[in-house]
Amino acid sequence: MKKIxxxxxxxxxxxxxxxxxxxxxxxxxxxxxxxxxxxxxxxxAAKMTQKELAEKAGTSQSAxxxxxxxxxxxxxxxxxxxxxxxxxxKPEIHFKKIKSAK
Numbered sequence: 001m002k003k004i005x006x007x008x009x010x011x012x013x014x015x016x017x018x019x020x021x022x023x024x025x026x027x028x029x030x031x032x033x034x035x036x037x038x039x040x041x042x043x044x045a046a047k048m049t050q051k052e053l054a055e056k057a058g059t060s061q062s063a064x065x066x067x068x069x070x071x072x073x074x075x076x077x078x079x080x081x082x083x084x085x086x087x088x089x090k091p092e093i094h095f096k097k098i099k100s101a102k
Contacts, residue, residue: 032070040068042087056086 017023026033043053043064050064057064059079066072067083080091 029070032072035075036068036070039064039083039087042089043068046087048087053083053086057082059083 013026017026043050046053048056049061050068051061054061054064057079059082063072064083067075077091077093084091
């Protein structure tokens with residue numbers, strides 16, 4: 001039987017970020033990945049499965065999976081509030097000044 005080699009996701013990400021096209025696409029989705037990471041950390045800390053979070057938030061497990069993968073488009077503030085409430089949190093949205101391209 002062939003042995004499967006597992007790779008740490010952070011190591012894999014660092015390696016892939018060396019590719020300019022990948023890095024540009026990744027940076028374009030920075031906020032989605034940041035939000036996904038926060039939801040994952042809070043869900044795990046609450047010892048909840050995606051299915052349990054979905055039930056408490058009134059959505060489907062597949063919707064939570066899409067959100068956690070960063071691939072959920074057009075996520076509404078209403079949905080974020082429901083997820084936050086299910087996790088005992090409140091979404092906080094703000095703008096951060098970015099450096100202009102030179």
